Structure formats: C-alpha cells, structure tokens
Amino acid sequence: MTAPYVPVSERNLFGYDFGPRQQAVDALAATLAATAIARDKQGGTALAERQAIRDSGLLTLRVPGPDGRPAESLPAVLRIVRHLASADSSLAHLFAFQHLQVETLTLFGTPAQQRRFHEHTAAGWFWGNATNDRDTRLRLLYENGRYFLDGERMFCSGSADSDGLIINVAHPAQAEGRIFLAVPTKRHGIEVLHDWDAIGQRQTDSGTVRFDRVKVENDELLGWEPGQPAAARLPRHTLRACLAQLILAEIYLGNTEGALAQGLDYIGQRRRPWPSLGEKAVLEDSLLQLRFGEYWTRYRGARALTQDAALALQAAWDRGDALTADERGQLALEIAQARLSAADAGLHIASNIFDQAGASATLSSTGLDRYWRNIRVHSLHDPLDHKRVALGNWLLNGQFPVPSGYS
Numbered sequence: 001m002t003a004p005y006v007p008v009s010e011r012n013l014f015g016y017d018f019g020p021r022q023q024a025v026d027a028l029a030a031t032l033a034a035t036a037i038a039r040d041k042q043g044g045t046a047l048a049e050r051q052a053i054r055d056s057g058l059l060t061l062r063v064p065g066p067d068g069r070p071a072e073s074l075p076a077v078l079r080i081v082r083h084l085a086s087a088d089s090s091l092a093h094l095f096a097f098q099h100l101q102v103e104t105l106t107l108f109g110t111p112a113q114q115r116r117f118h119e120h121t122a123a124g125w126f127w128g129n130a131t132n133d134r135d136t137r138l139r140l141l142y143e144n145g146r147y148f149l150d151g152e153r154m155f156c157s158g159s160a161d162s163d164g165l166i167i168n169v170a171h172p173a174q175a176e177g178r179i180f181l182a183v184p185t186k187r188h189g190i191e192v193l194h195d196w197d198a199i200g201q202r203q204t205d206s207g208t209v210r211f212d213r214v215k216v217e218n219d220e221l222l223g224w225e226p227g228q229p230a231a232a233r234l235p236r237h238t239l240r241a242c243l244a245q246l247i248l249a250e251i252y253l254g255n256t257e258g259a260l261a262q263g264l265d266y267i268g269q270r271r272r273p274w275p276s277l278g279e280k281a282v283l284e285d286s287l288l289q290l291r292f293g294e295y296w297t298r299y300r301g302a303r304a305l306t307q308d309a310a311l312a313l314q315a316a317w318d319r320g321d322a323l324t325a326d327e328r329g330q331l332a333l334e335i336a337q338a339r340l341s342a343a344d345a346g347l348h349i350a351s352n353i354f355d356q357a358g359a360s361a362t363l364s365s366t367g368l369d370r371y372w373r374n375i376r377v378h379s380l381h382d383p384l385d386h387k388r389v390a391l392g393n394w395l396l397n398g399q400f401p402v403p404s405g406y407s
Contacts, residue, residue, distance in 0.1 A: 025084075079310075089200070141213075147216040148215060246310060
C-alpha cells in the first residue's frame with residue numbers, strides 16, 4: 001500500500017541550509033509566499049513586501065564590514081535569491097538587484113564613495129536599477145560647470161519605492177566610454193512612471209524613469225573626477241555583467257523549484273487517479289513517475305552548472321586586479337552555460353507540468369502558471385541564442401565573448 005504523500009515543505013527537497021540566517025530567510029520567504037498569487041494578478045509596487053525585505057536585515061549582506069569583507073559570499077547570496085524566487089520571483093529580483101547595485105558601488109566607486117554609499121545602504125537604502133546599455137535616450141550633460149541627467153530610461157527594475165538609483169550613461173568626455181552614477185531617487189526632476197505591465201515578473205517595477213535636467217553632484221559620478229581621464233578599466237570591472245547574468249539563472253532556478261514544489265503538492269494532495277489506473281493510487285502512476293524523474297534530472301543539471309558558476313564568480317571576484325582577461329572570459333562562458341541550462345529546464349518544466357497536474361491546475365486560483373510566465377519574461381533579458389553562439393565560437397575558434405553589459 002502506498003504511503004501517504006509527504007508535502008515538499010516537510011522534506012527539504014532542495015536541501016537549503018542558510019546557517020545563522022535560516023530564520024530570517026525562511027521568515028521572509030513565508031511572508032512573500034503568503035500573498036504572491038494575489039499580488040501577481042495585481043501587479044504594481046509591493047510596498048509592504050519591499051518593507052519586509054528592508055526589515056529582514058538581508059539587504060546589507062554584501063556591504064563590507066570593518067575588516068573590509070562582506071558578511072556573506074556571492075554564492076550564499078545567490079542561494080538566497082533562488083530560494084526567494086521560488087516564493088515570489090518579482091521580489092527576489094528586487095532583492096538580487098539590490099546586491100548587484102551594492103557590488104557596482106564596490107567595483108566602480110572610489111574608496112570615499114564606497115564608504116559614503118555603503119553607509120547609506122547600511123542605514124536602510126533600497127537601491128533601484130537604471131542601467132541599460134541599449135537605451136541611449138538618457139544623457140549626461142555638462143553645462144556651466146554642472147552635470148545634469150536628461151532623458152528617459154526604460155527597464156528600471158526596483159525604481160519605485162527605492163532610495164537611490166544606480167545609473168549608467170555615455171561618458172561626457174570620452175566618445176566610447178560609459179560611467180556609473182549613484183543618485184537619490186527623490187531628487188527634483190526624477191519621475192518614476194509606473195508603466196511596467198508584462199505577463200510575468202509583475203512586481204519588479206521595471207518600467208520607465210524620466211529625468212528632467214536632474215542635477216548630479218561631482219562625487220556621484222562613480223570613480224571619476226571631472227576634468228581627469230577615466231580610470232583604466234580592468235577585467236575585474238567587467239564582473240558586474242557576470243553577476244547580473246548569473247542572477248538571471250538563479251531566478252529561473254527558483255521559479256523551477258516553485259513549479260516543482262507546487263506541482264508535486266497539487267498532484268499528491270488533490271489529483272484523482274486516471275480511470276485507466278484501476279485501483280492504483282495516483283502516486284503509483286508510472287507516467288507521473290517518469291515525467292517527474294525527467295524534470296528532476298533537468299533541474300539538477302541546471303542547478304549544478306549554476307552553483308559551479310557561482311563558485312567560479314567568487315573566485316574571480318577574489319582575484320581582484322590580478323584577474324586576467326582569459327580568466328574573465330572563461331567565467332563568462334561558465335555563466336552562459338548556467339543561464340542556458342536553467343532557462344531551458346525552467347521553461348520546459350514550468351510549462352509541461354500541467355500535463356501531469358491536469359486541467360484543474362490551470363484555474364487562476366492555483367497560480368501555477370506564474371512560474372512559466374516569470375521565466376519566459378526574464379529569459380528575454382537578452383537573447384539566449386547569443387549565449388549559444390558565444391559557446392560555439394569558443395569551441396570552434398577558441399575566442400572568448402567580448403565583455404559587455406550582457407556578457
């Protein structure tokens with residue numbers, strides 16, 4: 001006789017261990033999960049949940065401490081991102097991008113700028129993202145000894161309810177250069193338009209921000225003193241894009257875990273056996289067992305590649321100025337493989353799991369569809385086929401991908 005189904009929450013199926021932060025991570029995940037389905041339908045800015053992230057104490061994990069080292073490694077932070085994404089992909093995105101902005105300050109800021117902006121972060125600042133290499137409508141102007149931001153920027157994740165924005169724009173003094181800026185979101189002339197309305201990632205606030213001759217102070221231009229040449233870029237400066245790409249893979253994996261967990265529980269607790277099974281219990285259905293065996297191996301393969309890439313990213317980060325271009329190139333390929341595998345596994349599992357869950361699982365109240373929608377939207381951040389081309393070019397010609405905002 002088949003034993004009763006054991007819910008995923010009682011099995012630690014995905015093997016998470018967050019050590020001393022276990023309670024904080026679990027509490028935040030539970031808070032986000034409690035209203036995730038309803039908020040996915042609603043869209044807009046999740047003010048209460050953003051505040052819960054602030055209150056969790058987890059926004060400062062990568063702020064350097066007195067010894068100059070952050071409290072957590074990059075792989076540890078990325079594991080938290082993945083776990084939160086299984087509960088609420090949109091808010092996990094904002095949590096992840098907070099840490100991306102903190103690392104941007106560390107990579108590009110002068111020592112004085114790092115101290116200043118990390119103090120803001122430690123005091124509770126939630127950073128929004130306004131970096132977009134392809135949207136060139138935003139300009140940094142220099143007039144009468146002052147700097148101004150003027151124009152618009154789309155895909156500004158987390159801009160609503162943020163305390164500060166990290167922005168990249170064309171360098172005002174170099175034809176091909178770009179520079180990062182850090183400015184308060186509530187500065188006069190900044191308008192967050194609240195126009196994000198995608199089919200997934202519904203509460204990332206990734207819409208448009210308008211800048212109407214916004215004044216920029218000299219010390220808000222990261223790592224650059226006006227009137228002086230920009231600092232030479234080293235391979236380590238290009239690691240921001242590597243972290244951003246790996247965040248995408250972790251969010252795909254988190255959604256995949258959410259789809260697997262909810263699908264298993266739905267089938268184990270609610271689905272009736274198909275008539276052809278006769279007297280067998282639903283969990284004895286060999287077709288169910290076959291498909292979930294397939295899903296699990298796809299997921300575990302993607303997870304292994306992603307976790308290996310996270311360790312490689314930390315190793316590259318630790319190399320600092322000694323990191324070579326070839327080492328950086330090899331890392332980019334590892335992250336590309338992780339993102340491709342995580343996207344392929346996630347889209348396959350989150351879509352096909354309905355074949356096992358049945359028609360009733362498509363009811364809006366289940367929210368099972370949100371995992372596929374979230375991965376589908378996020379997988380379009382930049383073309384996955386370009387990652388495949390980069391891997392093929394390396395295999396055939398031994399060439400590493402050229403560093404950019406997307407590789």
